[in-house]
Amino acid sequence: AQSVSQHNHHVILSEAASLELGCNYSYGGTVNLFWYVQYPGQHLQLLLKYFSGDPLVKGIKGFEAEFIKSKFSFNLRKPSVQWSDTAEYFCAVVIYNQGGKLIFGQGTELSVKP
Amino acid sequence: DTEVTQTPKHLVMGMTNKKSLKCEQHMGHRAMYWYKQKAKKPPELMFVYSYEKLSINESVPSRFSPECPNSSLLNLHLHALQPEDSALYLCASSQAVASGQETQYFGPGTRLLVL
Numbered sequence: 010a011q012s013v014s015q016h017n018h019h020v021i022l023s024e025a026a027s028l029e030l031g032c033n034y035s036y037g038g039t040v041n042l043f044w045y046v047q048y049p050g051q052h053l054q055l056l057l058k059y060f061s062g063d064p065l066v067k068g069i070k071g072f073e074a075e076f077i078k079s080k081f082s083f084n085l086r087k088p089s090v091q092w093s094d095t096a097e098y099f100c101a102v103v104i105y106n107q108g109g110k111l112i113f114g115q116g117t118e119l120s121v122k123p
Numbered sequence: 124d125t126e127v128t129q130t131p132k133h134l135v136m137g138m139t140n141k142k143s144l145k146c147e148q149h150m151g152h153r154a155m156y157w158y159k160q161k162a163k164k165p166p167e168l169m170f171v172y173s174y175e176k177l178s179i180n181e182s183v184p185s186r187f188s189p190e191c192p193n194s195s196l197l198n199l200h201l202h203a204l205q206p207e208d209s210a211l212y213l214c215a216s217s218q219a220v221a222s223g224q225e226t227q228y229f230g231p232g233t234r235l236l237v238l
Contacts, residue, residue, distance in 0.1 A: 041224050053166070053213065053229040060224045099165055108179050109154055109220030111227060113165035 015114035032100030039105035127230035146214030
């Protein structure tokens with residue numbers, strides 16, 4: 010079965026530190042990739058997405074992600090985190106032409122210390 | 124406007140009650156979804172509606188009954204739930220489901236507690 014793995018369960022950083030959250034998926038065919046963020050008490054929001062083209066995609070709030078097909082990876086990065094980035098981050102995959110089912114990773118809780 | 128609204132925000136119900144969750148979007152999207160999210164876990168897909176027809180049911184127990192009265196509205200009817208059904212129920216919508224190249228926009232959820 011297709012699955013999504015997020016390497017880190019909980020990441021703690023100080024403000025201005027750089028962030029990289031790992032995401033790997035297990036499916037050999039065409040996928041569409043997403044990162045969603047869930048701030049405390051708020052709903053899931055789309056950070057960025059990759060469908061095709063340039064494998065380096067930029068999202069909102071200074072986030073970017075790189076799709077590396079050979080590694081089945083879609084890691085999320087931000088050069089300098091802020092306290093307001095404290096949230097739960099979910100990587101998600103949709104298998105192309107399979108009904109739109111989003112498969113989520115387990116999530117990474119990011120805590121940024123001021 | 125990428126807003127999906129859900130009512131109620133919170134719901135407490137007994138195991139013999141019947142209640143309904145409501146979801147609405149006015150973005151012209153033709154695909155709508157129900158997800159269940161337990162604390163500290165990712166959302167899990169329950170149902171997908173495409174053009175008002177049920178296209179995916181992820182083997183959800185029959186005590187959950189979805190309904191899509193029109194393209195803007197999605198309901199989830201609840202009956203005889205169990206305490207383990209307590210969770211955040213999320214609704215999402217997207218333009219379509221055809222290829223998967225559509226972004227799903229999520230509502231704020233209904234936090235359900237079953238006593």
